[in-house]
Amino acid sequence: MKELAPSVWTHVIDAEGFPTLAAVLLMPRLVFVVDTLTGPTEVAPVVDFLASEAAGRRVVVIDTHHHWDHVFGNSAFPEADIVAQRACPRLIQAELQGGDESLRLPPPEGVPLPNVTFGDRLTYSDAEEAVHLIHTPGHSEDSLVVFLPQRRLLLGGDTVEWPLPNFGQRDGADEWIRTLRQLKQLPVDLIVPSHGPTMGKTILDANERYIAGVYEAVAEAKAAGADRNELDLPVERFLPGGVVVDDVYADAHRENLLWAWDEI
Numbered sequence: 345m346k347e348l349a350p351s352v353w354t355h356v357i358d359a360e361g362f363p364t365l366a367a368v369l370l371m372p373r374l375v376f377v378v379d380t381l382t383g384p385t386e387v388a389p390v391v392d393f394l395a396s397e398a399a400g401r402r403v404v405v406i407d408t409h410h411h412w413d414h415v416f417g418n419s420a421f422p423e424a425d426i427v428a429q430r431a432c433p434r435l436i437q438a439e440l441q442g443g444d445e446s447l448r449l450p451p452p453e454g455v456p457l458p459n460v461t462f463g464d465r466l467t468y469s470d471a472e473e474a475v476h477l478i479h480t481p482g483h484s485e486d487s488l489v490v491f492l493p494q495r496r497l498l499l500g501g502d503t504v505e506w507p508l509p510n511f512g513q514r515d516g517a518d519e520w521i522r523t524l525r526q527l528k529q530l531p532v533d534l535i536v537p538s539h540g541p542t543m544g545k546t547i548l549d550a551n552e553r554y555i556a557g558v559y560e561a562v563a564e565a566k567a568a569g570a571d572r573n574e575l576d577l578p579v580e581r582f583l584p585g586g587v588v589v590d591d592v593y594a595d596a597h598r599e600n601l602l603w604a605w606d607e608i
């Protein structure tokens with residue numbers, strides 16, 4: 345566990361090549377766990393941390409959205425409320441019953457569904473500090489971010505991602521861009537994506553530019569009669585200058601082109 349800011353701790357694992365983060369917010373009476381990673385084993389360091397550092401506090405687990413790399417460790421917190429956006433339990437169930445993501449087997453302990461849900465926004469407060477959960481559709485129908493106004497900090501889930509967002513199962517480009525523009529209005533200095541380094545608001549602009557750019561370029565290629573499987577749209581074209589993309593994100597970009605193609 346690493347302390348990212350006062351009382352904000354993170355644990356990062358490798359999930360099929362993607363750095364993937366769980367966060368812990370230690371408040372006076374409550375402790376929030378943001379995402380439970382790919383299973384109870386992977387999230388065990390967070391459980392150990394709570395046992396030693398958060399004894400006596402009520403644990404609140406937040407699932408930023410239903411994807412396997414964010415919820416498969418839910419069973420590691422049997423005493424806690426699990427909070428998510430209203431669509432999340434249904435989407436986890438669909439994922440467990442098969443479909444596009446059935447390749448990932450759930451852990452033998454199962455995946456407890458969120459038992460506290462909300463629509464647009466849910467706010468907790470503890471010792472005069474507010475923790476806002478805000479619905480941010482885009483990457484998925486049920487995506488949320490965790491906004492800590494007093495700290496000017498945002499835990500972004502997969503609504504933001506570096507070096508590029510992942511289109512798999514997204515909620516539509518327009519919806520996502522609308523969400524990113526709304527997030528730009530928030531008074532934050534630090535944004536912590538689930539996948540990627542902590543950074544400032546530049547990630548919002550970079551992600552918007554990538555999403556808008558990819559959809560526009562794919563639409564043009566399609567109109568010009570290009571072949572779906574031979575799109576010549578290198579990733580660098582859609583990223584800020586100098587950004588280096590590893591093989592995992594080069595693959596993610598190629599997948600994104602196909603997702604965009606199939607949607608346009």
Ligand SMILES: [Zn+2]
Pocket residue numbers: 411413414502538539
């Ligand atoms: Zn993810």
